[in-house]
Each structure stands twice: as structure tokens, then as C-alpha cells.
Amino acid sequence: MTPMTQPVxxxxxxxxxxxxxxxxxxxxxxxxxxxxxxxxxxxDANDRxxxxxxxxxxxxxxxxxxLALIGANGAGKTTLLRVMAGIYExxxxxxxxxxxxxxxxxxxxxxxxxxxxxxNIRIRGLLLGLSATEIDARLPxxxxxxxxxxxxxxxxxxxxxxxxxxxxxxxxxxxxxxILLMDEWILAGDAHFMARARARIDAFVAKAxxxxxxxxxxxxxxxxxxxxxxxxxxxxxxxxxIEDVIxxxxxxxx
Amino acid sequence: MNSVEATSASAGSGSxxxxxxxxxxxxxxxxxxxxxxxxxxxxNDILQRYRRSLLGPLWLTASMAxxxxxxxxxxxxxxxxxxxxxxxxxxxxxxxxxFISSILGEAGTLFTGSESYIKQIRLPYSVYVFRFMWSKVIxxxxxxxxxxxxxxxxxxxxxxxxxxxxxxxxxLVFNGACVSLYLGLVSARFRDIPQIVQSITQIVLFxxxxxxxxxxxxxxxxxxxFNPFYHLIEVVRAPLLGELPSWHNYxxxxxxxxxxxxxxxxxxxxxxxxxxxxx
Numbered sequence: 001m002t003p004m005t006q007p008v009x010x011x012x013x014x015x016x017x018x019x020x021x022x023x024x025x026x027x028x029x030x031x032x033x034x035x036x037x038x039x040x041x042x043x044d045a046n047d048r049x050x051x052x053x054x055x056x057x058x059x060x061x062x063x064x065x066x067l068a069l070i071g072a073n074g075a076g077k078t079t080l081l082r083v084m085a086g087i088y089e090x091x092x093x094x095x096x097x098x099x100x101x102x103x104x105x106x107x108x109x110x111x112x113x114x115x116x117x118x119x120n121i122r123i124r125g126l127l128l129g130l131s132a133t134e135i136d137a138r139l140p141x142x143x144x145x146x147x148x149x150x151x152x153x154x155x156x157x158x159x160x161x162x163x164x165x166x167x168x169x170x171x172x173x174x175x176x177x178x179i180l181l182m183d184e185w186i187l188a189g190d191a192h193f194m195a196r197a198r199a200r201i202d203a204f205v206a207k208a209x210x211x212x213x214x215x216x217x218x219x220x221x222x223x224x225x226x227x228x229x230x231x232x233x234x235x236x237x238x239x240x241x242i243e244d245v246i247x248x249x250x251x252x253x254x
Numbered sequence: 255m256n257s258v259e260a261t262s263a264s265a266g267s268g269s270x271x272x273x274x275x276x277x278x279x280x281x282x283x284x285x286x287x288x289x290x291x292x293x294x295x296x297x298n299d300i301l302q303r304y305r306r307s308l309l310g311p312l313w314l315t316a317s318m319a320x321x322x323x324x325x326x327x328x329x330x331x332x333x334x335x336x337x338x339x340x341x342x343x344x345x346x347x348x349x350x351x352x353f354i355s356s357i358l359g360e361a362g363t364l365f366t367g368s369e370s371y372i373k374q375i376r377l378p379y380s381v382y383v384f385r386f387m388w389s390k391v392i393x394x395x396x397x398x399x400x401x402x403x404x405x406x407x408x409x410x411x412x413x414x415x416x417x418x419x420x421x422x423x424x425x426l427v428f429n430g431a432c433v434s435l436y437l438g439l440v441s442a443r444f445r446d447i448p449q450i451v452q453s454i455t456q457i458v459l460f461x462x463x464x465x466x467x468x469x470x471x472x473x474x475x476x477x478x479x480f481n482p483f484y485h486l487i488e489v490v491r492a493p494l495l496g497e498l499p500s501w502h503n504y505x506x507x508x509x510x511x512x513x514x515x516x517x518x519x520x521x522x523x524x525x526x527x528x529x530x531x532x533x
Contacts, residue, residue: 085376086376087374106370122294123294
């Protein structure tokens with residue numbers, strides 16, 4: 001492989017399973033009892049249920065790819081995003097990442113509602129791994145994109161959720177990450193914001209970066225992405241060009 | 255700029271263990287490098303609690319001062335000791351104990367309390383430990399003002415010996431980081447640990463020479479010799495009162511530190527990757 005064709009983000013037979021600790025098995029008492037007495041109580045006490053959230057998922061994304069993750073609720077879209085973001089280390093399989101990742105899952109993360117918009121921009125910037133000087137250099141650009149104007153001096157408590165979204169989106173995309181991961185909350189913006197966000201994403205992907213978007217909204221997937229993955233029960237049902245995957249998905253769920 | 259990062263998991267063979275340990279060490283290094291982040295988050299943790307109050311974080315100092323003075327006056331009476339002698343002893347002991355007990359009391363929620371961060375963004379897990387310890391050190395610094403007040407009031411001067419308290423406090427902080435790391439991790443899996451720790455902490459306050467002087471314990475001396483908290487407190491307290499800790503104290507603290515560091519290293523290396531699944 002030459003360096004040019006090396007994938008920016010590659011998953012190789014990634015499996016993720018969650019232990020579900022049902023009330024009791026999380027307590028030390030049951031654990032000790034089940035260790036101490038071989039046999040019946042062990043089975044009763046240690047009722048560990050394991051949910052296979054992802055099963056042998058393999059995919060590779062190259063520069064310029066915009067991938068949509070589609071599938072029903074509980075298909076593993078969010079888990080897959082979190083594996084890509086390095087939040088869940090897979091039980092088996094490998095995740096290879098080249099470049100900086102910017103996850104946008106929760107607009108409220110790290111937001112201190114008593115602090116001003118500017119202060120919160122700094123906190124989020126630090127959370128995404130920017131240095132104080134990098135944030136200061138990008139502050140005008142971020143402020144411009146949010147279109148919040150004087151509101152940035154006000155405590156974030158006074159913001160609407162749409163305003164919060166603008167602030168978060170501006171910070172998440174300000175430093176041109178190689179990989180941008182988005183969950184479907186992005187759809188909460190108004191039409192004006194969506195158009196601006198789209199323009200920013202286009203500019204961002206044009207710089208040969210990667211976008212992964214999890215969404216139920218097939219129209220948005222079509223508009224924003226060129227590739228698709230259809231997840232079902234933690235396994236890849238279809239992968240390929242976005243139109244083909246959407247067609248298959250619609251045919252199956254119709 | 256372009257960093258390549260690969261995460262994988264495989265069965266517990268020897269090389270996998272090494273990889274786990276290497277990742278744990280890398281985690282601590284990366285976490286330390288993020289000091290602007292945890293420095294600010296740690297400060298915010300304190301400011302948030304006292305925002306819009308007049309004294310702000312100085313409320314910590316005020317309530318601690320009231321406690322030191324009232325306990326000092328009463329216990330000096332009960333034990334029939336000179337207040338000049340007892341009050342400084344009690345003050346330093348309580349300051350250090352307050353630091354230790356707040357770490358033990360809150361370590362259980364170190365990771366579970368940061369669930370929203372852990373599930374949304376990949377940060378080195380050590381960042382949460384640094385943030386936690388940093389805010390505890392800030393609180394200690396606020397409380398420490400009382401010590402100077404006591405020095406002034408009773409006109410005592412510990413002399414150059416007091417400098418010995420600095421490395422001792424550094425060791426205490428290091429121990430606190432190790433303990434909060436493994437307590438926080440184990441508590442994320444077993445939710446009764448914080449309760450157990452809390453009830454033990456309550457007893458420790460009374461069996462450790464904090465509100466009574468070590469000389470008063472004439473029998474059952476082993477209760478003190480084998481109490482790790484006594485040694486941890488004594489190496490900080492004695493220099494601040496102008497006395498030299500005994501070599502027993504130092505040996506004990508070194509042993510305790512080695513134990514805590516080894517346990518924290520083992521547990522962190524083994525279970526670090528599971529934290530996001532457990533919280």
C-alpha cells in the first residue's frame with residue numbers, strides 16, 4: 001500500500017459487547033457469594049447478560065469520504081460512532097485512525113451554563129485538544145459562524161438549544177479535524193443554520209477529510225454523504241454507494 | 255500532525271499485558287500534558303459550587319476555621335492540655351485529614367460522575383484523576399490559610415524543619431492520585447465500594463491521632479503503628495509544627511506509597527479499557 005491510498009479510518013472485524021449488570025450482579029456481595037459457593041448461587045447471582053452491540057464490523061474510509069450510518073433504533077449506529085471516536089475499545093478487532101478526530105455527539109458536553117459563550121468556546125476547544133493559543137486564533141471565526149454576536153458575552157443559561165447547537169458546531173469544525181463524527185442531533189437546527197452547516201461541511205470534506213454521520217433521515221444522508229453503511233443488529237447488512245444502500249434499506253423496510 | 259493510532263484487543267497473553275501497560279502509561283502521560291484542560295475543569299468544579307456567593311471558595315476556609323477553633327477549645331479542656339500546644343496540633347491534623355477524607359469520600363464517583371464526558375469524548379482517563387486531585391489541592395490551599403492564622407495567634411515558628419512538609423505533601427498527593435484511581439475504577443464496577451470506604455473513613459478519624467495526641471495512647475500502641483493514616487498525616491504534620499517525624503514514619507510512608515502505586519498501576523493497566531463500558 002502506498003501512503004496515498006491508506007485509509008484515514010479503518011475498522012477490522014471490530015466486535016463490541018456490553019456486559020449488562022442487572023442490579024444485583026453489580027454488587028460485591030453477590031460477587032463474593034458466587035465466588036465462595038460453587039454451583040447454584042453462582043448461576044443465580046452471576047446472571048450476566050451480554051449484548052452484542054457490534055459484530056465483526058469491517059470498513060475503511062479514505063480521504064474525502066462522507067459516510068452515512070443508517071439502520072433502525074438499536075442497530076449499533078451510536079456504538080459504532082463511539083468506537084470510531086476511541087471511546088469504546090473493541091473487545092476484539094482493530095481500529096486504525098490517522099489524524100485528529102472531532103466527535104460531535106452531545107451539544108451539552110462540558111458546557112457550564114453559568115459561564116459566557118466565549119468561556120464555553122474555550123472549554124470545548126480544550127476538550128477537543130486545542131491549545132489556548134489555537135483557540136484564541138480561531139475565536140473570531142467561531143464567533144462569526146455562530147452569529148450569536150453580543151450573546152457570546154452572556155451566560156449560556158440564556159441560550160436556546162438552537163443557539164447552543166450553533167456554538168458547538170462552530171467549535172467542533174473550527175480546527176479542521178481529519179475526521180468529523182456526528183450523531184443525528186445535528187438535525188435540530190433551523191433551515192438557515194442547516195444551509196450554513198452544510199456549506200461548512202462541504203468545505204471541510206473538500207479538504208480531503210472524512211465525515212461520518214449517523215441518521216434516520218434518509219434525505220439528509222443522501223444530501224450530505226456519498227457512501228452508506230446499513231447496520232442491522234450490530235452487523236453490516238450493506239455497504240457501498242449511498243444510493244444503493246438507501247435503496248436496499250428502503251426495500252427491506254417497506 | 256498526522257498521528258496514527260491503533261487500538262485492538264486480544265486474549266491475555268504476555269505481549270497483550272505489555273501493550274496494556276504501555277497504553278496505561280501513555281494514558282497518564284497524555285493526561286498530564288492536558289493540564290490546561292484539567293486545570294480549568296478542576297477550578298470550575300470549585301467555582302461552580304460557590305458562584306454568586308459573597309465569600310466564594312473562602313467559605314471553605316471559614317467553615318474549617320470554625321471547626322478548628324471550637325474543637326480545639328473543647329478538646330484542650332477535655333484532655334487537660336495547654337491550648338497553645340494542642341490547637342496547632344489539631345489544626346494541622348484536621349487540615350491534612352480533611353484532604354485525605356475528601357479524596358476517599360469522593361473517589362468512588364471519580365469515573366461514574368464523569369459519565370457524560372467518558373461516553374461522549376475520548377480523553378485519557380488520567381485526566382479525570384488529575385482534575386479531581388487538582389481541585390482537592392486547591393481546597394487544601396484555601397484551608398491552609400488557617401495554619402498561618404494559628405502561627406500568628408500563638409506566636410510559634412516551626413523554623414526550617416517546615417520545609418520537610420513539602421516533599422511529604424507531594425507524596426500524599428501522589429498517594430491520593432493512586433488511591434482515587436483504583437477506588438474510582440473498582441467503584442465503577444462494584445457500586446458498594448464507595449459505601450464501604452465511607453464507613454471505614456468515619457472510623458479512621460477517631461482511631462487516628464488527629465483529635466488526640468499520640469502520647470495519650472499508652473496501651474495498644476500497635477493500633478497506631480499499623481495505621482497507615484497516622485504515618486501519612488505525621489510526615490506532613492510534624493514538620494509544620496517544627497518537629498522531625500521519626501524514621502518509622504518515613505519508612506511506613508515509602509512502603510504505603512509503593513503499595514498504592516503498584517496497585518493503581520496493576521488495576522489501571524488491566525481494566526482501563528473497560529471504564530467506558532462500566533460507567
